[in-house]
Every structure is written in C-alpha cells, then in structure tokens.
Amino acid sequence: MQKQKVSCNLCSSFIMDPCQNLPLASPDISQVYDDTAAGDVGRSITPTSSVAKISLSGLIELSEHFYINNSKQKDPIKVEVILNCDGIFLRRETGEQNEISEQRICMEDIIGSSCGPRLKKSHRGSLASCRRINEDSEVENATQKDTSAYLHMYAYIKNEKGAMRRERTVRILRFRSFETYEENLKVAERWHHAIRINQAAAKNRLGEKQILIFLNPKSGKGKGREMFHKQVAPVLKEADMPYELHVTAHSNYAREFVRKHNDLLRCYSAILIASGDGLFYEVLNGIMVREDWRAITRALPLGIIPCGSGNGLARSIAYLYNEPYEPKPILYATLTCVRGQIAPMDIVRIDTGKEGKSSELYSFLSVGWGFIADIDIESEPLRSIGATRFTFWSIRRLIGLRTYTGKLSYLRCDKKGRRRTVGNLVATASHEERPLPPEVQEFHDIPNLPEGAKEDDFQPVANTDEADEEFGEAISLDHVSTHSYADSWHSATSQRTAYFSLPDQSLRSRRSVLSRLETINLEYESRRPPSTIPALDQPVPTDTWHTEEGEYVMVHAAYTTHISSDCFFAPSSRLNDGIIYLVIIRAGVGRSQLAHFLMGLSSGTHLPEQPNRYIEIVPVRAFRIEPNSDKEGIITVDGERVDYGPIQGEIMSGIINVMVPNANPID
Template sequence: MTANPIPRVEQQESEAESQLKPMHAETAEAEADVNGAAEAATDELIGIFYVENRRRKQNIKIVVKLCPEGIYLRRETAQNDHINEQLIRIDDIIGSSCGQRLKKRARGGLTSCKSTRNQQQEQHQHPDAEGAGAEEQQGKEADNSAYLYIYAYLKKEKPLRRGKTLRILRFRTSDDYAENLATARLWHRTIREHKQRSGAAGEVARATGKKLLILLNPKSGSGKGRELFQKQVAPVLREAEVQYDLQITTHPNYAQEFVRSRKDLMERYSGIVVASGDGLFYEVLNGLMGRMDWRRACRELPLGIIPCGSGNGLAKSIAHHCNEPYEPKPILHATLICVAGRATPMDVVRVELTHRDRHYVMYSFLSIGWGLIADIDIESESLRSIGAQRFTLWAIRRLITLRCYRGKLYYLPAKSSTEQPAAAPAAAPAAAPAAAQSTTGTPQEQANSQAEPQPADFSEFKDLPDDEDVQLRDNQSDLDQFADALSLDRSIYRQNADSWHSAVSRRTAYYSIGGQSSRSNRSRLNVSQRIEAANAEFNQLVPVSKIPGLQMPLSAADGWLHEEGEFVMVHAAYTTHLASDCYFAPESRLNDGLIYLVIIRAGVGRSQLLNFLLGMHNGTHLPMEPDPHIQVVPVRAFRIEPCGSHGILTIDGERVDYGPIQAEVFPGLINVMTTTGQ
C-alpha cells in the first residue's frame, strides 16, 4: 500500500470526507491485541492497525473500534501527540467482505501487526522497505494476512451528495491464515449484526435466505438498460452482499403477468426492485393488485425503483422524502436506497374507467392527467429522439395553440391535512374478481375486475391455504415459463454469443449465485377445491369503495363539490415529483392520504401559463394567493366527466381510453424502499 499520513480511501472520496472527525467514545490503549479484543465481546471489537508513512519513515497507529453506532477510527501520531478521530455510521456502511487480498489494489488499507516490537524487528531486518514493500522484498513468502473490506457511502449535506469510502483492515496477528481469517470473519459478522439491530430489514431477509427480485427493462435508458445495471447497480449490490434474481422483461405487461402469476413470490423474495422508469413500476403494482393474496403481498413485499428509464418521478419523490441525493448519480443513489433495508408505507389510488360500456379498475401511484400536461407528455412522443427537450418544444407549441376541454369536475375535499380517512366499511358479498385468469389486451382490460384495496388493518385476513407442499408442487410449471438460470459455461461470454451484452440475447433471467436451477417434476395435486374455498372466503372479504360507483350520481350532501365548464388542465398528483425535474406537488407526502388536484380553468393568460410551466422545476408554479384561474385542492377522491370523445387521459404517464374517470386514495396500501423506514 502507498504510505499516507492518515488512512486513505479510494479516489472517489472527497477531501472533506477523508478528514478524521472528533468522537466522544474512548478507545483502547496502544498495546491492545486484536485477537484479545475480539474475544472480549462481539458487540464491541477493538483492534490496533498501522499505516506506513514513507515520507516521515514512521508508522501511524490507528485504533479501530467497531460498535453498534458504527466504526470509530482514532489516529495517533507520536511526533506531535495529535489525535484525530472519525466515525463511519453503521447506516452509511452498506456491506463488507473478507478473505484474501483482492487483485485490484485499493487505497485505504489499515494493517494490524503482532505487536509494535515485532513490527520494529521486521523493519530492522529490511531497512530499505516498509509495510507492504518489506513483504515484497522477503521473496516468495506467502501472504498469510486476511483482509476485511468495508464499503460505506458517506453523506454530505452541502451539496447533498454521497461519496464512496473504502476501509481495508489487514489482519496478520498470526502466521496461520485460518486464524487471521477467523478474526476478519468475526468483524464481518459483527458488522452485519449491528446493521440488523439498527433496523435494516435486508439483513433479516438475508438470514432467512430470501432474495431481491429485480425486474429490468432492457430498452430503458435509450436501450442501455443492461449496461447501466451491470456497470452501476450490480457493483453496489455486490458490495452490500445482496442476493438477487434478475428478470429481463421481454414484452409489454411481462412484469405485470410475472408478478401476478408467481405463486411463491413471498416465500422466495424479500422485495421487488424495478430497474426502469415509472411505466414498469405501474405494471408491478397492478400485478400485485391482481393477485388473490394481494393483501399479504402488499404487506410483505416492499417495492423499490432504480431510475434506468426516462420517467423517474417516483425515484425522485422517494429521494426527496428520505432527504437523500438524487443528482448527479441517480442510479447509484437509488440503489443505495434499495439496499438500505427499510420500508415506508405509500398511498395507492384506485382508478375507475368506463369506455364503450366497459368498466375498468386499475391502480396508480403517481398522477392522473387531463389536458395540458397530458397533451404535452403524450403528443411529444414523436420527438423522443431529441431527449428531454421534447417537452419544452411541445410546451411552446401547446401555448401557441392553447386548447380547452369542456366537462364536469367533482371532488371530495379533505377537511384537513392531518385528518385520517375512515377505514373502509365491511363489504357485502360481491362477485369474486377474476384475478387468477390470464388477461390480454390493453392495460385497462388487464386490470378489469381486480380486487379493491382496503385501507385498514389486514391482520385478520387469511389468504390461500398456507400449505407449503401444495404450493411448491403447484409452482413448478408456472416457473418454467419465466426462469432461465444463467449458465456457468464460459462460452456464453464470448463475443457475439448469447451474452449479457448481446443485443439479440434471449436470456431473460439472471441469478447472483451461480449454478443451475433445479425443479421438481412431481405431479401437481388437484387443488381446485381449495381454490374454490379460498375464493368463497375472499368473496366475503372484498371491501367496497367508500364513494359511489362511476355510474352513480354524487351528492353535495356527502361533501362533494361540483363545477362544469371549460378547463385547460386538471392534473391529480400524489407524489412530490412527476419527473426528476418536475416538482409538481411540494406539500405531498408518501403516506398522507391526499390527492393534490391542480385545476387550470379557461381564461388563464398565456403569460401566466408560461410562468406556471417554468416554475414546475422548482415548485414555484402554484399560486400563493387565491387565483380564479389556477387552483390546487387537496382531495380524497375526484371524478372527471369530459364532454366529447377527443382528448387525452393519462395514468402514471400512460395513455388510457378517453371517457369518464374517477379516483380514490387508499393510504399506505403498499410499502416502498426508503432509508428512513416507518
């Protein structure tokens, strides 16, 4: 290792992050032995390490203390008796690994010696070399040291960033590699235990053997989805010791059908991560809501998102909620959020649509749009090749040729921002949703007749019979159509082969642990009676909406407000950001049970509308004082009844059939991956 006056880290670490900061915890004396300290207690480990300083020809002693708060590093110099200390918080450590020296030499290593006396003897025998250089001059003697690599991403507030910090602890207190490795493993295991105690659910999932399910759209990110994942996401997952199954989507609605039909979803996975834009997250959400056991799935499977696509409103909203950085490395920062191992409840909006006498039900997490913004979003698709500038160019065109839409708007205002909605009333017997049937066609048709969520305690609900043997037998044929384990044959990595980088790759499933997947060929049992019984029970527990159906009238006596006329735009949002650069609803929270309805009525001036569009990037677009043309209303539910048959309606940025639509919020229905937890 290159000698340095203080412990150094990789080149990515900034100067401010490498400074040792004061701490209040006391450390051990300089003569403390690493193995002796390790045997004392696993809650607190203390070791003495050295960094060679070639310029001053001296060793700098570093006392390292591992405790539930994190890792304390105490630097002592004999020349001026100056002491610097630094704390790396346990929450900032994403993982560690131990073993032999990695081939790539990383900076930031700390060396533990048998004792100060032994180290001085080694230097006396080799006066022209110090530390690692001395070992190299000793000939072909094997390196019996064990190394512990600690990966951390330290948070910096101004500007809001996270910088990578690597600490390498070298254990060589014994001539036996096995003994040194046992000490390194003890430190490694203790780090994981401290992270588990700090509330990181990922450590608990790892202990149970569950993995993350990652769904990746290879066409996201201008067709560079696989490359982005391999270069930016996979290294962080490896550092965090996260085991995962990677599913590559092959066609529209692949993710929705996969999530809906996979019977062992909760038994196999600890969470679902979407590596794409908001569109794939929309598929996963509606796939979960199409399951017979959607209550359990929503409760046990937190959802995460890594912004590899073009529409990244949810990823930006989650980063805003956690006070985590987003730019300039949104994929890195979002991956760190997903591996943090915590989850926070998030609202889901139930949407009803009618088109040509057909009724649809689907679920939304981002926004519903009618008018100006929806027009710009959908109509600018023809300019997708020029990137984000397409929105600006199309916004200018829409301002010049401003449209107004006639229709009726109903909304149920929230009485106060702190009021919690009442739980859904008990449901009367209703027709069972056809959630177990395979659907085709438009997303609206696939979401038709899905079960409705209940914003109440689901602990009393019982899903399908928890017969693991029956479920395992029933799973195999369903898994075959999706699972495709990555072969260990090295020939797949050859150029122009069926490899990761191949543009024509047919592989759709990759696993972080090598080896072929084994599947049972046992015959499936006849479980139709069990399914029918579960359906009958589910039938009695399907909750009903708190608001009238889309075909029913809305009464002012129930608190509904109504207006009819021409509108430039009606846009409903329930996250802070509609895109990474669109701060649309600054007051929104992930779990506030509110829909922020932004209404722009006909008669608004083009200059005022231009200021509105320009202000959306920083949240200054909403009027501070009452305005007759632009209004924002926090609501629990709303209905739009447009006149005519020509116009654009969007749900989470996806176009849907034009016609009457109504929406109702269900607070905290799903859990999303965050760094803060509940």
C-alpha cells in the same frame, strides 16, 4: 488529561496513506489498516489485543488496534478501530499533547462488507485494496505467500457541503497476526459477521432471500442494461445482496410475471424496478389483481431505480428523505434500496368503467387530463433525447393551446391529522386506512354476565346455523359497555381480527368462534378493497361533493411531490398523507400566466400564492373527471395512456410499502 478532537470529515488529515499506486476515481477513498506494525514483519508475532462484547439484545462490539504506514513518518501510526451498533470508530493519538482524533462512519452509511484475500482492481472499476508502499512489504510479498486476510468495508457518506452528494468510502482491515491464512480469515469473518448482525438489528437489511429485479433495457435513452451493470450491480455486490434479474422482453412482461408467479413470498424479500415509472405501474397492477395481494404488499417492499426519462417516484423519495438525487440518481437510488428501510405509501384506485374491459386500475403517481397529459404522450417519439423532450413539447403545446370541456367533481379532504369517517373507513390522515369487510364492521367484547344470568345462557346450541346466528349477534352488539379479558387475543375493535372472549366458555364454543373468524379473515385478505365512493355510472352526493362544469386547459391529480425528475408538482405531498392534490387550470388563463406556471414547475413555485380563478389546487380524497364526448383527448394514469372518457379515483392510504433511505422523512 487527554484532549479529544472529533473529526467526521473523511477527507481530513486522518487519512495518512493514500493509494498512490492504485488510484481510485474521486471521490473514492481507500485505506489499509494493518493489525501488526511494520517492524514486526518477518518475525514471529502474537495477536494484537482484541475485545469483544455482546449485549443482551445480541448486538456485538469489537475493538482492536491496527497500524497504518505514513511515508512522512518513520514509525507506523497506531489506530484503535471500534465496531458497535452505531458504526465504525477510528481513533488515534495526534501531536505532542496526546490529542485524540476520531473518525466515525455511521452504520446506516455502511452498505456491506466482505472478507477474504486481497481484492484486485478490475477494469470495471471495482474496489482494490492498497498495496503496502514500504520496502519491507515489497520484500515480503516477493519472497513468501501473503497469508493475510482482508476485511473490506464499503460506505457511502453524505456530504452536505455545497451540492449534497454521497462519497464512496472504503476501509480495509488487514489481519495477519497468525501464521496461516485460515486463522487470519476467522478473525476477519468475526468482524464481517458482526457488521451484518448490527446492520440487521438496525433494520438495515431486507433479509436473506434474494431480490426480484425487473430491468427495462429500453428505458431512458435505451441504455438500461448498460446503466444497470455499471452502476447498480457493483453496489449490490458490495452490499452482498443476492438478486434475480429479469430483463423485460415486451410490454406487460413484469405485470404478467408478478400476477402469475406462485412463490413470490417464498422466493423473494423485495421487488426492485430498474426503469422509469411505467414499469413500476406494471408491477403494482400485477400485484393488486392477485388473491394474496394483501400479503404481498405487506411482505414485499417495492424499490425504484430511475433508469427512465420521467422518474417521478424516485425523485419524490429522495426529496422527502433529504437524499441527493443529482448528479448520480441511479447510484443514490440503489443505495436507498440496499439499506433495507421501508415506509408505507398511498395508492389511488382508478375506475374507468369501460364495459367489457378491466375497469379497475391502481396508480401511485398521478392522473392527468389536458395539457400535461398531452405533453407526456405526444412527446413519446422524442424519447431518445431523454427528459428534454418534455421541455420541447411544452413550448409547442403552449403555442397551440388546447382546451377541453367537461364536468369535474371532487370530495375535499379534511385537514391533515384530523380523524375522519368516510363509508366504512375510520382513520387519521397520517395513518393507514383499511376498509372493514361488511361482515365485520364493528366489534366489541361481550360484557360480563348480567346480574342473575346463568352460564348456560351463553352455551353454544347444537344446531350450527343457530350457533352462527348467535355468533353474528355477538359481534354486532354496539350498545353494551365493552370489557377486555386477559384471554382476548386482540382488541375487539381491531380492523383485522374479530376475536372476542366469553367467561368460562366451553372449548367447543371457542373452536366454533375461531373457525368462523378464520373464514372471515381469509375472505378479507383476498377481497379487493371495497370502494367508498359511488360507482362511475352513479351520481355523486351533492351534499359532500363539489361539482362544476366548464372548459379546462388541464386537470391533474398528483399524490407524490414530483411527477417527473424535474417537475416539483405537489410540494406539500407526502408518501402516506391520504391526500390527492388536484391542480385545475381553467380556460381563460393567459399564455404568460401559463408560461410562468411551467417555468415554476422545476422549483415548486408554479402555484399562485393568492386565490386565482384560473389556477387552483385542491386537496381531495376522491375525484371524478367526465369529459364531453364531442372532442377526443388524452387521459393518462402514471404516464400511461388510458381510454378517453369518464374516470374517477379515490385514495387508499398506506396500502403498499416502498424502499426509503432512512426512517426520518422531512416534516
């Protein structure tokens, strides 16, 4: 009986033939697997044994034997390569006891593949296949044209030993069982298409349409364009993902493009932002002012590649999905975007209430008043030094500490996972909340005919207005027992539809009902999400809201774990938990205590373990900040400065979709 030894370490002794003449920069690993043995070169050969299986779900499994040359051994090493929905398996017999060594590359780690002739290494550091190092191959290449076809498989394997990172790994299969290149290419293409089909089944691809990419050339230290072409574009090429690149020419370029483009859904499968959090803010607000904003947010996930100096969202996603961030945040974030996984994310509707100006904004990161907002905006002239500017300006603001007076109100959040009702919203904290339009707040199927009632009692009347009234009465019933029928299209309590059924209804009646429902749903799709809190010029309820007046060093509302790459601000936050974490620092806090707060931000240990009268964190669903007008200050939304004055925000759970590394976030 054979003993099986499984090895998942890509740097194990299984890698027998390193690329000695074309070294790849560490940690790249490349290996050529040949479908014929070295001794077969130069004579007529037959194809190696190949097995293909297709499951009922359309998944493909391929297996074939390949060979690799080892300078330490006379005979080539036989390797069985198996491709299935789980990934690539490489198996070979080792030692005298016929032990089997197996190496696996998970499908989720494979970002793409390509097939064709041998790739040459370019000056930009792209992939090159390994030349055969045995003399027979040298003679072959010198005397005749190489008819081989090559399949290149690109993977980035997570290595959690020591500092967590991902290592670029390339596996190259060489097909030369046939005498012509075209025949060999057909075999390579079969493997290539199998990888794509299995990836699509695992939801590891966004679709065939191109990705819309916005690049801010001035992001970070002003090297956005260079970072994109060196670190992002090669990965997109390996993943075989078509894209349309737009380099922003001025402020609000991306906002206006997204707002005015008529064919976003037809042309693109996703939107990718290669910049800091500021450009993501532009794109989000451009989408939310569109009439078809609901369709856009459902169909087009947003991705972020951290080329800026803040990068709070990219860091939050990496943390929540246990993905590496340093030392290559741009590479790791690009890998996140090409995997094709998406997750719902909360946003916060912001109301500034300024007359004559747009009073409604949408935020994904944080709202700040006081200390942190001052640091963010006042350090802008130091943008060229990168994230170091925040540290430098924090020290300066700590020395010259400021306080601001005003009123703070907030609506506390229920415990996570509890069902809550606020206004017209009914949902759990961990699921999507969607407000119902006023016309369709509650639905029930019409019950069975009461005893003694006739069908004619439920026939539509000739007058259209009366029919509408009948329909309105039907969907407003809330005191009768519900009953579902087989011909109901959706549950009658659905928040998205208002379909209901009548026993033996006439076709005319059904058409009238469906026409009315279509109108309601279209209005719902285009309508801005209705607010569930009082307008900014109205007082907040005293029975459900907490209100206090005083002097503050800072009030900062956050809904992601990080508000910058090195600021672990709200450790308990999740992408779609329906919670705003309100951090309040009141006047009277000592500089030593505030310094401890600042030093703990990078590790998430800044919040006091015991209740503290000066520093407090409150989970809320909505908040309102009303600064006194006698002193000017700074208020920021996602790091962007807004007019100083009253501001309020409310959570909108799961409104947008963002690209994430996998489907399993941390608890």
